[in-house]
Amino acid sequence: MSLPHAILTSLAERPGSGSELARRFDRSIGHFWQATHQQIYRELARLEASAWVEATAVEGAPGRKRRYRILPAGRQELERWTGAALAPPAIRDELMVRLRAAGEVDPGDLTHELDRLLNHHRAQLATYEAVRERDFPHPPASRTGLLQLLVLDEGIAFERQRIAFCEAALALLRNP
Structure with missing residues (x-):
């Protein structure tokens, strides 16, 4: 895009x-x-x-x-x-590479960075949920509204997944 x-x-x-x-x-x-x-x-x-x-x-x-x-x-x-034809998105996620590297080298304490990311994703999730509650208290009647809600719900799902991932990574790093 x-x-x-x-x-x-x-x-x-x-x-x-x-x-x-x-x-x-x-x-x-x-x-x-x-x-x-x-x-x-x-x-x-x-x-x-x-x-x-x-x-x-x-x-x-x-x-x-x-x-x-x-x-x-x-x-x-x-x-x-x-x-137009849409190319599948490529994953380019620095966190994934850093965690792989942490398996090979001792980067020190990654938990502070993961806690920071976790808080970011929690705040973003709260923002998206507030937008959903404010802008979509009822199912939209229009195609435009339905597509906007679909995109918002994907953002909510993404943030929930990232929260779960950060929590799992933190649990692993704190209790290997």
């Missing part, structure tokens, strides 16, 4: 200014595809140059605030990309 497609997806869901898009990105798609606000603004300029999005000045707003919306060519690109 590429950042332009993540931004096009967000703009297809709802137009907005660059700052609104960056905030929405942090709260939703950013959980699955990370980008800095600077990267988002640079990509918005590229998307506008490609005529995939349009920016209009926001009257009365301080500075050069602009509101972005997806154009038909951007929607066509998003449709093309969404329908």
Whole structure:
């Protein structure tokens, strides 16, 4: 996946200014595809140059605030990309390699790092569960809502799996 497609997806869901898009990105798609606000603004300029999005000045707003919306060519690109063949994701997980290495060398106490990761995954799980409770108190009626819930539930399942993995690794390291 590429950042332009993540931004096009967000703009297809709802137009907005660059700052609104960056905030929405942090709260939703950013959980699955990370980008800095600077990267988002640079990509918005590229998307506008490609005529995939349009920016209009926001009257009365301080500075050069602009509101972005997806154009038909951007929607066509998003449709093309969404329908293209998808390569299975490659696992590239530094923790897995570090744990394998810990079987061969003495890295010292890895439990502090695993505790830190465990706390991170617990906090992320709590965030996802709060979003689910707030945004999906009832099953969505629309296809869009159902797909958004499916993605959120996958994030919840991922965080639960990582919590279980970190707990198992900690138990092993503490009681070999």
